[in-house]
Amino acid sequence: MEKIDLKAFAIKAEEKKKGFRRFVTKIENQPPKNLNELAIETDKQVWQEIDCTTCANCCKTMTPTFTPKDIKRAATFLHMTPATFKAKWLIKEKKDTDWVNRLQPCQFLDLSTNLCTIYEARPDDCAGFPHLAKLKVKDYIHIHRQNMTYCPATYRFIELLKEKLQGYPAKKKLTGLKVVGKGTKRKTPVRLGQ
Numbered sequence: 001m002e003k004i005d006l007k008a009f010a011i012k013a014e015e016k017k018k019g020f021r022r023f024v025t026k027i028e029n030q031p032p033k034n035l036n037e038l039a040i041e042t043d044k045q046v047w048q049e050i051d052c053t054t055c056a057n058c059c060k061t062m063t064p065t066f067t068p069k070d071i072k073r074a075a076t077f078l079h080m081t082p083a084t085f086k087a088k089w090l091i092k093e094k095k096d097t098d099w100v101n102r103l104q105p106c107q108f109l110d111l112s113t114n115l116c117t118i119y120e121a122r123p124d125d126c127a128g129f130p131h132l133a134k135l136k137v138k139d140y141i142h143i144h145r146q147n148m149t150y151c152p153a154t155y156r157f158i159e160l161l162k163e164k165l166q167g168y169p170a171k172k173k174l175t176g177l178k179v180v181g182k183g184t185k186r187k188t189p190v191r192l193g194q
């Protein structure tokens with residue numbers, strides 16, 4: 001597998017961002033019937049091409065949310081109490097919100113290897129990321145929209161879905177035009193028979 005060039009990826013993602021977002025919105029509004037099956041198949045394809053250990057951009061640029069269970073598990077792994085773990089590394093952005101990392105990149109990322117030093121005890125959020133085909137895609141695709149400029153796997157997932165769904169949804173044929181109001185010309189034809 002090719003090493004991911006994050007600088008080149010950032011440029012490409014920025015260029016394609018608008019078109020990809022339009023596609024995602026279309027899918028959200030009118031999901032094709034086979035979307036979940038397509039996502040499962042596309043997810044497999046993505047992981048044949050992408051090796052996260054040549055990237056780690058999620059650990060460098062985002063934070064997981066740490067649930068109480070995540071905190072307990074990671075703290076135990078590091079032989080600490082949850083209170084010490086939180087005091088050392090986490091912050092609550094607002095009252096009643098989730099615990100997140102104080103630092104970026106994540107303190108548990110080994111930058112020389114791109115490996116997670118608490119891999120066995122990492123938060124569930126990290127274990128499931130980037131959640132490409134884990135849940136009903138329609139309900140999760142807004143997350144892919146946010147992540148596709150940071151995560152090469154998400155970007156590739158959207159790119160492949162876009163290729164597979166080219167021309168979807170088929171455009172409705174215009175069945176005729178009618179005059180609107182007092183014969184005002186409109187740039188967008190009014191469809192009849194909808």
Ligand code: SF4
Nearest residue numbers: 052055056058151153
């Ligand atoms: S999940 Fe995405 S951002 Fe994280 S390492 Fe893999 S490809 Fe990179």
Ligand code: SF4
Nearest residue numbers: 059106108109116126
């Ligand atoms: S806990 Fe591990 S997998 Fe999660 S962000 Fe930190 S380094 Fe990455």
